[in-house]
Amino acid sequence: MPLTLKIEKMVYGGYGLARTGSGVVFVRDVLPGEVVDAEIESTANGSRYAYPQKVLESSPARREPRCRYSGECGGCDWLYIDYSEQLRCKKEIFEDCFRRIGKQEIPEPQLFHSPEFAYRIRAQIKVGEKGAGFFRKKTNSLVNISDCPLLSDPLNILLKNDLAGILKPEKTLNLKVISGEKRTASFPVLKGLTFDKTEIRAGGNLFEVNGNSFFQSNQFLLEQMGLWAINDAEGGRCIDLYGGVGFFSVMLGKKIDSLILVESQRENIREASRNFALNGLSNCKAIHGEVENVAGSITSEPDFLIIDPPRPGLTSKAREAVFALRPKKILYISCNPSTQARDAQYFTKQCGYKICKVAL
Template sequence: MKQTVTIEKVVYGGEGLARTDSGVIFVPDTITGDVVRVIASERRNGVHKATRTSLLEPSPHRRDALCPHFGECGGCNWQFVDYSYQRETKKEIFLDCMRRIGRIKQVLNPESIAASELGYRIRAQIKVDCETQRFGFFRKKSNEIVSVQHCPLLSEQLNRVLLHIHKTSGAGLTGHKSIKVLGQSSKMIASDPVIDRLTCGSTTIRVGEKRFCVQGNSFFQSNGYLLKELGTWAAPHLSSTRCLDLFGGCGFFSIMLSECFKEGILVENVGSQVELARSNFRNNDLSHIRGYVADVEKGPAMAELKKYNPDLVIVDPPRPGLTRKARQWVSDLSPHTLLYISCNPSTLARDAGFLVNKAGYSIHKSAVFDLYPNTSHLESALILRK
């Protein structure tokens, strides 16, 4: 059944919420204030979804998309939203998650931290199909590749790699379904796999006075403009003796916050990343931090780490957040201060709700980092204290 609805707000994931006589529905590709004609399309996990058939009255927050591939390429979904309103909406989504999912009653006023909305990505995964000569990114909700020669969100250096792949018809990439690229310098872009005479296996990323050796397949923060802001945001509020950095990767937060603690241990379950972290500690003359290969979910190693008795714990978990077991383990450590960085405000809110309502913490400071402009993704951070 078709009906006309007005989008009331946007929820995490980027869909617009509208209320109807039969209940709440969620409509993709809409923004607050849109009046749209929709048709119910599916009900999934108790949630009603709808498809927009026409835009009857555009929101004042709309604008023309910045890229000719928008709507076809699945890489970004908010190019049609005015950038200042993107930032405002992400802050509201963060607060809504904290209240609704985390059941946190404390009044929060998160900082909103952003930079340029274009040319910010220094890490990407380019999809390749040498048989069909298609190189670019997946179509929305599909494994079909949209051929893209230039992406306005990629840095100039990564766009050069993308264009090179097109010009050489994917030379050297036969048999690969994608190539991961990472780096700042046009002369030293790391990739996996390596493209002969264009990329290398590893490179150095500089953040202020700090240096990070990374590989093409390393996890590293994607927004080149906000690396320093993200890495040092918490520094004025941290002072500890022993720091435990969980899900520490190649050492980004341990190194950026190294002056905030006297000794530290980084924990990561990927051995190659721990080796990179150890190398990065040495390259930055940080002898007071050690790297430790361990899984937060598994017994002997974590039991041993409990004896470390940290007064500061940093957690930067993957999108699903902390498991119930990991939440309880962190709570049992009972550090005075927790720094939680997250790419998913819903799982952050769930974990923060446990820490605040059951583990005796309060939120000292919060921030929303717009690491992914022109998409509905957001990064957020909390400093919690006993």
């Protein structure tokens, strides 16, 4: 039986939150202020999740998605929301996480701006026996697509090829792709279509990455984000934890005296070392190992510390290892505001740090 719900706000995960006499409901494909008839589709950890059967009162920020696969493909979530409202909702979600989980207020965030479409240079395309695309929402069922408004032009060109015919997968596989200045790299490599490596420029620096590398996805924010991140660093020693292929280290390299990058994936270590060499950064070196184990062997107190952990954030041991380094300044980069807020609470409430500026 449908529930009539009033959407209060957006929360992490892209859901709208509604309150009922029996608790909250998380509703997908809605906007703040909307009234919808919704059907419960799943429960998890005591929470109920629903989808809207009918929008009774629509938000003025609702629009027709610029994608023929919208509502079917699970590759993205918010194409039905006006872009300015998307940014407002993201800011609200971010602040709510720090208020609710981190138990603190934060400075007014600076918002990075990007073109709304054709921005993604990195993607994981699902390739099945009969086509390629992305999974339906909450399933492992493949939706075949021939184009995506969020992908860069080179990636859309790649999508138009018969990827299923080329790869001939016995089961759905994950094709990792990244488009650079002159060519597209992928893992696995597609003979005649992609290469094992490509090059990307940002902030006057050159980065060589392979198809399996983790790299920032938005081509229009690379330079904005990188320059903002290093603005407060000048001279001294720096440590870059979870440093990946060295994006932030390279951006920072010419501004500081010395830098140590710590990374657990050996392939990323090789890429980072290569990127240091490409940019003439003899003052930077990459160390292989887990942050929890390696950080303790670094004795110098850094002037600047970068943390860019995976989505689950820092382990308790990693938090302690970071604090033991006694860095003067910490730059924490994250794609998950809930775990970032949790970790920030540790550094501010238990270690005496203060949040000075924020951007998203």
